[in-house]
Amino acid sequence: MLSLRLLAAALLALALCGTPPGASAQGFSDSQRGDIETIVRNYLIAHPEVLEEAMSELSKRQTAAEAAKHSASVAENADKIFNSPRGVTLGNKDGDVTFVEFFDYNCGYCKRAMDDMLELMKADPKLKVVLKEFPVLSQGSVEAAQVAVAVRMQDPSGKKYLDFHQKLLGGRGAADKARAMAVAKEVGLDMAKLEKDMASAEPKATLEENFKLAEAMGMNGTPSYVIGKQVVIGAVGVDSLKEKIGVARCGKATC
The missing domain is CATH 3.40.30.10 (Glutaredoxin)
Known part of the structure; x- marks a missing residue:
């Protein structure tokens, strides 16, 4: 399951894009972090399909990575596997x-x-x-x-x-x-x-x-x-x- 804190971190990163140079996520107060998590939570409740889309994309990437790993292993051991x-x-x-x-x-x-x-x-x-x-x-x-x-x-x-x-x-x-x-x-x-x-x-x-x-x-x-x-x-x-x-x-x- 995609965690709320992970989404909050992503939102923090986006927020930083509009902050002055040198600003960082560590610069946010606990109160600001709590506000951001509330925003994310409310957004996900209003748009739960985002989680499904995110997990679907994650699954696709994991499947592709696994297939690439398998392909490399087969190529490396092809002679013993097939012949x-x-x-x-x-x-x-x-x-x-x-x-x-x-x-x-x-x-x-x-x-x-x-x-x-x-x-x-x-x-x-x-x-x-x-x-x-x-x-x-x-x-x-x-x-x-x-x-x-x-x-x-x-x-x-x-x-x-x-x-x-x-x-x-x-x-x-x-x-x-x-x-x-x-x-x-x-x-x-x-x-x-x-x-x-x-x-x-x-x-x-x-x-x-x-x-x-x-x-x-x-x-x-x-x-x-x-x-x-x-x-x-x-x-x-x-x-x-x-x-x-x-x-x-x-x-x-x-x-």
Whole structure:
């Protein structure tokens, strides 16, 4: 909320424009300051829309500043965001727009987001999709993500990974190592190799890379996305995602 004292300070500054050189706000007496605050209060009561206009402008400026910050972070980390071998690439690997999703296997919103992602891939043959494990919710999430990294190591094509991803994220109950391993077996992975890959340095390195990227872009939850230069936090829905893909592709929501 815009404070009365902040508006009074602004009015004081305007008042000073007509005072002799060397005058300052400190030169006003307590009585004068009280009179100015009364004037501001009465004005706001008579014209409450001023507050709404001020807050709207403040929101626009904050949104623009946040977007600029995100854009700079994406540019600085672009290669690891879009092209890291530690991401799982689906859809059109040579697509004109890359859609990156950070997710957690225990995130309820990520279940809905998975449906959005599948719909986007089906409807947009020019879309490249990159999945990044971002286990922020529990130790079980970390365990499931480690299994997922080992699945990716065994399946460079991403086909079995996607099957694993859908079954684990779309299933019931909490995800942890035991459940993830059961799903991996169900989709036909080599379990001995999976255990070996999980014991390697790669799962830890993958999650560390993903967490560093998320931190750089101010992501604190899942799902989160990078689409072009845009960072999107939360399950915003397929229509909003389509609009952001359009902005990344041609500069406007609908190309």
